[in-house]
Amino acid sequence: xxxxxxxxxxxxxxxxxxxxxxxxxxxxxxxxxxxxxxxxxxxxxxxxxxxxxxxxxxxxxxxxxxxxxxxxxxxxxxxxxxxxxxxxxxxxxxxxxxxxxxxxxxxxxxxxxxxxxxxxxxxxxxxxxxxxxxxxxxxxxxxxxxxxxxxxxxxxxxxxxxxxxxxxxxxxxxxxxxxxxxxxxxxxxxxxxxxxxxxxxxxxxxxxxxxxxxxxxxxxxxx
Numbered sequence: 001x002x003x004x005x006x007x008x009x010x011x012x013x014x015x016x017x018x019x020x021x022x023x024x025x026x027x028x029x030x031x032x033x034x035x036x037x038x039x040x041x042x043x044x045x046x047x048x049x050x051x052x053x054x055x056x057x058x059x060x061x062x063x064x065x066x067x068x069x070x071x072x073x074x075x076x077x078x079x080x081x082x083x084x085x086x087x088x089x090x091x092x093x094x095x096x097x098x099x100x101x102x103x104x105x106x107x108x109x110x111x112x113x114x115x116x117x118x119x120x121x122x123x124x125x126x127x128x129x130x131x132x133x134x135x136x137x138x139x140x141x142x143x144x145x146x147x148x149x150x151x152x153x154x155x156x157x158x159x160x161x162x163x164x165x166x167x168x169x170x171x172x173x174x175x176x177x178x179x180x181x182x183x184x185x186x187x188x189x190x191x192x193x194x195x196x197x198x199x200x201x202x203x204x205x206x207x208x209x210x211x212x213x214x215x216x217x218x219x220x221x222x223x
Contacts, residue, residue: 008073012082015066019086019093022058023137026093027130029055029100030196034126036107037189048104055097059090085210089140092199092206096133099192099199106185106192113182121165122186125193128158132200139207151204152216158197165190 029048036045066083069075075083132151139147166187173183205216 008069008075008079011065011069012079015062015069015086016082018058018062019089020137020141022055022062022090022093023133023140025051025055025058026097026100027133027137029097030103030126030130030133033100033103033107034123034130036104037110038123040107040110040112042108042111045104045107049101052097052101055094059094062090063087081210081213085206088206089203092202096196096199099196103189103192106189110182110185115182115186119165119168119186121161121168122189122193125158125161125165125190125197128154128161129193129196129200132158132197133203136200136203136207139204140210143207143211145208145211148204148207148211152201155197155201159194162190162194162197 029051032044033048035041036048066086070080070083073079132154135147136151138144139151169183169187169190172179209215
């Protein structure tokens with residue numbers, strides 16, 4: 001029995017370790033996507049697009065091992081919460097990676113065209129969402145409910161800035177219809193970052209569930 005438990009604990013620890021690795025890969029992808037946008041670095045954008053496959057593969061690996069561990073060991077109580085939370089969190093992390101990839105694709109679409117206006121809000125939104133992901137990973141490691149709740153609270157700030165940014169972009173498109181193609185692309189970047197904030201919020205809510213066994217609300221699904 002001790003040997004079985006030891007094997008289970010090792011497998012569980014490896015799943016948690018890989019979940020954190022996935023979180024770091026996703027954070028790096030988002031940082032690079034926004035850096036590529038800021039600097040018009042199409043090579044860096046291509047790196048983000050290419051790197052998404054590794055995130056997807058890691059998600060599949062974590063999910064397969066988690067499902068197998070649940071099926072074979074039939075864990076209960078806290079162990080089951082750890083595994084079920086891992087399944088849910090990998091989904092949100094994978095979707096954040098997808099949003100980073102799609103932002104990188106938009107960078108390619110904009111190319112070297114000058115931006116309509118210095119949009120300081122986009123890097124600001126990105127900075128907030130990256131910080132949300134970093135903090136939720138810390139909360140996961142430390143089982144820190146308070147930090148997870150701070151992440152959830154930050155999402156309102158992200159939404160407010162996104163709304164203001166989308167309004168500014170719309171004004172530029174109305175002012176000159178020649179701005180519509182790039183304005184549409186920039187608006188999509190803002191929408192992607194807004195969704196990243198939503199997924200970071202989901203992650204934080206899963207951390208709260210992991211620690212307390214209580215769900216704050218129905219988790220948002222991808223729209």
